[in-house]
Amino acid sequence: MxxxxxxxxxxxxxxxxxxxxxxxxxxxxxxxxxxxxxxxxxxxxxxxxxxxxxxxxxxxxxxxxxxxxxxxxxxxxxxxxxxxxxxKVDTINHPKPDFGDISKLDFGDIDPSGEMIVSTRVRVGRSHDGYSFPPCSNKEARIDMLKKTEEACATLPGELAGKMYRLEGMSKTDEQQLIDDHFLFKNDDRMLGDAGGYADWPIGRGIFHNPKKTFLVWVNEEDHLRFISMQMGGNLGEVYKRLVNGIQELEKKLTFAKKDGYGYLTFCPTNLGTTCRASVHIKIPKLSKLPEFKEFCEKLNLQPRGIHGEHTESVGGVFDISNKRRLGLTEYEAIQEMRKG
Incomplete structure (x- = not known):
């Protein structure tokens, strides 16, 4: 006390x-x-x-x-x-998960010319049911979660199959490759650190990815799990299908924390609900210079940020544009909100 x-x-x-x-x-x-x-x-x-x-x-x-x-x-x-x-909701009444019918998506490549979109990425967060979040977690729990996730990832089929890279004891070669690929997460956020996010670092942390580097699983970065699907270009349909397939495969082996009306539960309350963030790196040098640019994005429920994450600047007129809403809509609706915006 x-x-x-x-x-x-x-x-x-x-x-x-x-x-x-x-x-x-x-x-x-x-x-x-x-x-x-x-x-x-x-x-x-x-x-x-x-x-x-x-x-x-x-x-x-x-x-x-x-x-x-x-x-x-x-x-x-x-x-x-x-x-x-x-x-920005009056009541908390999140719908049940709904990824839509991925065999009948009404979108594919949203930039067929390849002139505007550099890359496309969709990620979700998940928490292992029955485990504490970073403020109350411990070394044994982190190791156990990494082990369970590694075993589950080992069962992934086809293009999802890959390898888990544990941060503890990682070779310099693997570490440099993950840095070059911008896959390696760090322990440099003081607010996350004071919430226990980096306790026992780097024990119990890992990064899984397939050989094409289009499907990733982060273990014990901020949330217990982050699933990421990504590729160059603007084919949102391929990226989204791959992510949903990965989630559905991992759900066969792992149990995730969720709560009726709140959706999937996460360490930070800003991410709960769908936990879904769909984004594109897009070249908009002229639009981004307009004084009403941020207001324009706000009206479309979009969030602009620099290409290296929140609170970073744009590089060469390329912005990271994503859906802003996580709560009160389905996963499919969140993807559509980013696509239409």
Whole structure:
């Protein structure tokens, strides 16, 4: 409790919005704090585990992380408030998963000329059911999750088949190749670090990919799992089909955490729901220079960012454009929102 008291003192003492304007700061009132401070999940997750990063980093945008899948139930009043504010919804009523009929997609290559789109990527996050998220996880659990995932990936058929590269003990040759391919994730985000994201680094982390480097699985990066389908050019249909096939194959071996009305549960509440992010790297040097560019994207529920991720700049007029909404729509609708936008 002393840890929680210190965290609450720092968070509640910060002036809004000058010193802290995170969603956590806006949603966690004294009344709500008193209501939740003594609660625990069955995996021993506490309120302190959920707010630690946001209290230590007053410049956080969100500031709240789930300690484990049960956090969304045990600390429901706080998580619901943050979720509604971030996802801009009045009620939390996420539909059941629906990837559409991938044998009858009404889209394929969205840039047949190849003049605009450099590459296409679709990813989802998943959490192993019954395991804590980074704030409460431990070395044994991370190793166990990596082992289970590696065994599941070993059963992938056809073009999905590949090899798992464990970060612990990785050879310099493999490490350099993964860096060159922009596949290797790092431990350099202080907000994630303060939420336990890099504990026991690099133990229990791994990257799986097929020989063509078009299907990847990240293990214990931020979420327990990230599944990624990608390729050069604009064939969204091929990328999406490959991802759905990969998810369906891995679901035969692994059980993922989800909750009715919330969809698939993730470490950060900004990703839950479909957890789906579909993006293209697209050349738009003229459009991106218009003063109303960001507003234009906002109206289409699109999110523009630099090609090296959030908070990075565009390079040569190439932007990463993705669907912004994760919650309150199906996976198929999320893909269509990016495509039509």
């Amino acid at each position: 002393s840890d929680l008291a210190e965290l609450w003192k720092k968070l509640s003492g910060a002036k809004y919005p000058d010193e802290c304007k995170s969603l956590l700061k806006q949603c966690l009132t004294q009344e709500l704090f008193d209501q939740l401070k003594d609660k625990k999940t069955s995996l021993n997750g506490t309120l302190a585990d959920c707010i630690r990063s946001g209290a230590k980093n007053l410049d956080s945008g969100v500031g709240l992380y789930a300690c484990d899948p049960e956090a969304y139930t045990t600390f429901k009043p706080l998580f619901d408030a943050v979720i509604k504010m971030y996802h």
